[in-house]
Amino acid sequence: MALHSKFICQQCSFESPRWFGKCPECGSWNTAVETVISTADKNRKSSRTINSQSGQNSKPVKLAEVEKAKTKRIFTRISELDRVLGGGLVAGQVTLIAGEPGAGKSTLLLQVANELPEATGMKPILYVSGEESVGQIAIRASRLNIDSKSIQLLEETDVDNIVDLVSQTAGNQPYSAIVIDSIQTMQTTDLSGMAGSVGQVKECAYRLVKLAKSLGIPIFLIGHVTKEGTIAGPSVLMHIVDTVLWFEGDKTLSLRLLRAVKNRFGPTDEVGIFSMGELGLQVESHPERLFLSEAKMKVPGSVISVVVNGTRPILIEIQSLIVPTKLIIPRRVAQGIDSKKLELLLAVLSRRCGIPIYESDVYVTVMGGINIKNDPSVDLAICLALASAYFDKPIDRKTIVYGEVGLMGEIREVTLHEKRMKEAKRLGYDNFITSSKYDFLQKAVGGLKNT
DSSP, X not given: OEEEEEEEETTTOOEESSOOSXXXXXXXXXXXXXXXXXXXXXXXXXXXXXXXXXXXXXXXXXXXXXOOOOOOEEOOSOHHHHXXXXXXXXXTOEEEEEESTTSSHHHHHHHHXXXXXXXXXXXXXXXXXXXXXXXXXXXXXXXXXXXXXXXEEEEOOBHHHHHHHHHHHTTTSOOSEEEEXXXXXXXXXXXXXXXXXXXHHHHHHHHHHHXXXXXXXXXXXXXXXOXXXXXXSOTHHHHHSSEEEEEEOOTTSSEEEEEEEEETTXXXXXEEEEEEETTEEEEOSOTHHHHSOOOXXXXXXXXXXXXXXXXXXXXXXXXXXXXXXXXXXXXXXXXXXXXXXXXXXXXXXXXXXXXXXGGEEEEEEEGGGOOOXXXXXXXXXXXXXXXXXXXXXXXXXXXXXXXXXXTTSBEEOOTTHHHHHHHHHHTTOOEEESTTTOSBHHHHHHHHHTO
16 A cells, blocks of 8 residues: 555645645635545445454444443543543543643653653653753653653654564563643644644654554653644644643642643533642642632631632632722722622622722732632622622631622522632631531622621
């Protein structure tokens, strides 16, 4: 079977042996993508389907007859990463990790390469670098105090050479995992395009996924991001991999969050919490230390709430500040929450509680750098933080506030209420302001004024 490439328009599927800026068929600009074309036997029956993994004729199977075997997990020995993956790695799983430059993607996978061999009977792990030299990786490993003899480094950008190397060693001592840093630097000589082009990224990813599935070896792919904050390359890259993890965090802060965007072997609502230190990424088993200030005294405008990321309740602190404005249009500054949510809650406070905050500059921030824009359970905490700052009435530091606030001023119960309360009590908090105590925001604000 011979291989060659053609340029195919993504709009009308027009084919040409040469790249074209404007499609001669439909007139679309820059839609040509180089694609590998197989000149297989044309006489094979088109109705015959072959199973890509077994090489045998595929047949339909009744769902009730499928053996429901429990998925065997491979622990990476990094608890926060195992949590996000759904309990560990699965044989043949392909995981794409993306994030801003400097977030810690390479650092995390180098730490995985150091821990994973001990969990797999000291099988070696292959770290393929298309961006850095082995000397640069060795310097980072020395900084992280990593000196594992089970890590094999390879400088290579040809995906076919990588596939051949792994296939040759699979029978002797197979690798426990493979790290590709990064998928945008890989290329195949079957295509003429440069590394990072749509055709190259798609074809290289296909070949690595096929390698992982055929040999049962987990593969980690590091992905670049665009200036818009999305994963670089074609959308098919996210579709063909099993898991997509997103690394986020301000490089000026130590906090790093690892979120699952897609996961075929686990939930997509889990989050892993790390802090960047001198020895790399450190697991945060007590994340409340990052998000709560060390102030012991009661200060107006500060409220402690509890949010749920995945299955984990996390205590956070919301601080607000209200000052007289000198501008025609007062400032509305929100960090960690949606600015439109802040405007909405200010309108509810003004209309339902009679607090004229519209004449003042308003600042609201979530401590620690965590982003809770899509969590409605902090509505009540934000409102009481604003009311506390406006009336100069502090809220006790042992009080937990959470609840959703509607436009009518009603306070609604949030999901996982018992789990939030249990976690807060475990950490020593004994007073709660929720929908169980107040059914309307006006009553909650009135209770604050009377303290």
